[in-house]
Amino acid sequence: MITAILFKTILVAIIFLVSLGIAAYSTYAERKVAAFMQDRVGPDRAGPFGLLQPIADGVKMFTKEEIIPNASDRILFILGPCVFMLTALMMSAVVPWGKSFDIGGVEFTMQVADINIGILYIMAIASIGVYGIMIGGWASNNKYSLLGAIRASSQMISYELAMGMSIVAIILMTGSLSLREIVDGQMHGKWNVFYQPLGFIIFLVCAFAEANRAPFDLAECETELIGGYHTEFSSMKLGLYLFAEYVSMFISSAVISCLYFGGYHFPGIDSLDLPQNLAAIISVAVLFAKTLFFIFFFMWIRWTVPRFRYDQLMKLGWQIFIPLSIINILATGAWMTFVK
Amino acid sequence: MQLTNRSKVVVKKEMTWAEKMYLPAILGGMAITFKHMFKKAATVKYPEQTREVAPVYRGVHVLKRDEQGRENCTACGLCAVACPAEAITMEAAERKKGEEHLYREEKYAAKYEINMLRCIFCGLCEEACPKDAIYLTDRIIDSKYTRSGFIYGKDKLVEGTAPEERVDITKRKKKYEFS
Ligand code: SF4
Ligand code: SF4
Numbered sequence: 318m319i320t321a322i323l324f325k326t327i328l329v330a331i332i333f334l335v336s337l338g339i340a341a342y343s344t345y346a347e348r349k350v351a352a353f354m355q356d357r358v359g360p361d362r363a364g365p366f367g368l369l370q371p372i373a374d375g376v377k378m379f380t381k382e383e384i385i386p387n388a389s390d391r392i393l394f395i396l397g398p399c400v401f402m403l404t405a406l407m408m409s410a411v412v413p414w415g416k417s418f419d420i421g422g423v424e425f426t427m428q429v430a431d432i433n434i435g436i437l438y439i440m441a442i443a444s445i446g447v448y449g450i451m452i453g454g455w456a457s458n459n460k461y462s463l464l465g466a467i468r469a470s471s472q473m474i475s476y477e478l479a480m481g482m483s484i485v486a487i488i489l490m491t492g493s494l495s496l497r498e499i500v501d502g503q504m505h506g507k508w509n510v511f512y513q514p515l516g517f518i519i520f521l522v523c524a525f526a527e528a529n530r531a532p533f534d535l536a537e538c539e540t541e542l543i544g545g546y547h548t549e550f551s552s553m554k555l556g557l558y559l560f561a562e563y564v565s566m567f568i569s570s571a572v573i574s575c576l577y578f579g580g581y582h583f584p585g586i587d588s589l590d591l592p593q594n595l596a597a598i599i600s601v602a603v604l605f606a607k608t609l610f611f612i613f614f615f616m617w618i619r620w621t622v623p624r625f626r627y628d629q630l631m632k633l634g635w636q637i638f639i640p641l642s643i644i645n646i647l648a649t650g651a652w653m654t655f656v657k
Numbered sequence: 658m659q660l661t662n663r664s665k666v667v668v669k670k671e672m673t674w675a676e677k678m679y680l681p682a683i684l685g686g687m688a689i690t691f692k693h694m695f696k697k698a699a700t701v702k703y704p705e706q707t708r709e710v711a712p713v714y715r716g717v718h719v720l721k722r723d724e725q726g727r728e729n730c731t732a733c734g735l736c737a738v739a740c741p742a743e744a745i746t747m748e749a750a751e752r753k754k755g756e757e758h759l760y761r762e763e764k765y766a767a768k769y770e771i772n773m774l775r776c777i778f779c780g781l782c783e784e785a786c787p788k789d790a791i792y793l794t795d796r797i798i799d800s801k802y803t804r805s806g807f808i809y810g811k812d813k814l815v816e817g818t819a820p821e822e823r824v825d826i827t828k829r830k831k832k833y834e835f836s
Contacts, residue, residue, distance in 0.1 A: 354690040358700040518680070621690045622683055 324425050332409050332429065340563035341371035343612055347563075350616040378556035386458060386549050393456035398550065398557035401449025405565040408442050411435040412571045413497040415581045415601035419593045427601060428497060435496035436488065439572060440481055443527055446565065447473040450529075450536060453558070454546035465545025469536030472526055472630060476533075479638035480523035483516040486642075486649040487576060496572075500580030510577040515645045517577045519638050524569045526634070529562065531619040535627055570611035571604065578607050712828040715778040715793040717809070718771055719816050719824040723761055726818040729790035730769065731762035739785035744775035762788070769814060773798050773807040783829070792826040 345360065345367065352359030360367035385394055415427035432438060447470050454466020487509055488494060491502045503509055510517045526533040537545030544550075547558045574580055581600035591599065625633070675681065701708050710716075721729050732749035750767035752760045759765075783791050801807055816824045 350694075352698070353694040356693055356696050356699050358698045358702070361702075617687060617690065618683075621686045 320423060321425075325429060328427070329410075329429055332414070333406065336406060336409055336564050336567055337560075339567045339612075340560055341375070343563040343566060344374065344559070345370050346612070347616050347619075350613065351620050354617075354620045375556070378553050381552040383552040383554070384549075388458040389549065390456040390458070393452050394549075395554070397449055397453025397456055398554045398561070399449075400452060401446060402557045402561040402564070404442050404446040404449060405561040405568065408439055408565065408568040408572070411438050411496055412568065412575060413500050413580060414571075414604060416593070416597040418597045426497075427597065431495065431497050434494045436484055436494045436499070439496075440477070440484070443480075444473070444477055446527075449558075449561070450546045453550065457546070457549035459549050461542045461544075462546050462548045465536045465542045465548070468542075468627065469529060469546060472529075472533065472535060472634070475631060475634035476523040476526035476638070479519055479634060479642045480527065482639070482642035482646055483513075483519040483523070484576070486513055486516045486645050489646070489649050489653055496575055496580075500575050500582065503579040504582050505584055508577060508579045513577065513645070513649070515641065516649075519642050519645065520576065521573065522633075522638065524573060525615070525618065526630075528566050528569055528615070530566065530615060532622040532624050533630060534624060535630060566612060566615055567608065570608045570615065573611050574604060574607035580604055580607075710795045712831070714795045715780050717773070717794055717796045717798055718776075718782070718814055719792050719794050719826065720769065720811065720814045721790055721792060721824075721826065722816060722818060725758070727757075727759060727761040728765060728815060729761055729788045730766045730786075731764050731788050731790070732766035732769070733764075733787065735785040735787060736782035736791055739781045740776075741779060741781060742775045742777045744772045744777075745782060746770050746772075766811070769811050771809050771814065773809055774804060792824075792829050794824055794826060794829070796824075 348370070349359040349367075351357075360370040363369040363373045385391060410429040411432060413426075413428040413431070417424045417426040419425075450469040450473075451466050454462040454464075454469070457463070487499065490509065490512060491499045493499060493502070499509075525531075529536050535545075536542075537547065542548070547555055550558060581604040583603045586596075586599060586603065723729055732747055734747065734749075737743075737745040737747060746768075747766045747770070748768040749764050752763050752765055778793065780793050783793055798807065816822060
């Protein structure tokens, strides 16, 4: 029991640090990818290839002057970024990071909490995430912030529906709400993306919208709303907002890989019959490779597709994705009943 | 007038069903951005690399000396009169005995200042100068924290006496040979 608690604590600490580390380097990667796609060099002054850039950015954020507007609601103003960061990190709790290790005859699963409603948990936390934006935008007492916050909330609520329904199709196929079971159902290359291409596209687009990233970054579009909901934020509170966005990008990449791309499974490696610990390490590496690819994919899309207009965004969500995802559920249900 | 043949006629027509899916267009766009990842960056990494400038580039001025290292400028003020931006101010002084090796003419500029924030680098000062004293060069102004730092005095404008400190203006001079 003690060892189990100890292991979970260590695992939580590791996941926390890794999430932050990956988020930090995502900011660097984002700028590099943007630069490469625009035939530029990108940050290259801080350390070799600019690798120390995230640290420099962090130091900058910490040492900036902290400004809390007079007209703002102080408590909510501070709470906003905290909630946003917290929810971003909380999502990592149910992600199955790899197969289980075997240390001294005791099994250690690479998952903080294998709750049997993992997917519901993720959906729930993802919807709490909007509170961080909403509170921050409201507490700033600034019309641009408020507009950004309203946009963000309505966007997230609209896309949550389609997202949830595209997941329902997966649940129909797997018959389980536990993320680990969904991942294990995709062994031997039976990735869900091959069975649920439509669901995958819907989920992916909704994940972009949920993460408030381009082409759905209407909540903070500089050209219209200055900085959107974080206009009034400065110093590390702004840093938390920006950082949490990258954390949630990392976690949602991991979730996408788990739901549609076989998580820690890779065709061929499962059947190799490796010793358990080695297999566990490889499985973690496989999941990370997939996750990193999706982080890159997020950036790739960001620097390719221009921002949507707000009415287009709502139209896409309500008039296209929701009907499509309902059709997807019906088709999956019919297939599961009559063909299988 | 048609300048290039890359222009595309824009028609506002109803999109076909396939176009309305957007996905092919997005994938096409992604292919383009991905291709650009492997293109050579157009960046000039400035302090280490500098971009080549045109021979007639008009940058920071230099106040020339003659072959014996004497300052050419005689503080006639023609450059200041010619300057459309009123960037030049100077104070004249008379050459004393024993200063013949410093100044070519009997009168010289004791103070000579160009405000680089006012200057528009038109080059009229060098055209006005009868004494071959002022020239624009291919150097550029450093950035400064204060406005006062952009007022360049004689310490920054006059070239050094040592051969390696001389500023080469032959390219700039050529311009006047033709005109
Ligand atoms: S370059 Fe033109 S603006 Fe500048 S000091 Fe000479 S005359 Fe004045
Ligand atoms: S630089 Fe030339 S024009 Fe200007 S004061 Fe000196 S001699 Fe006269």
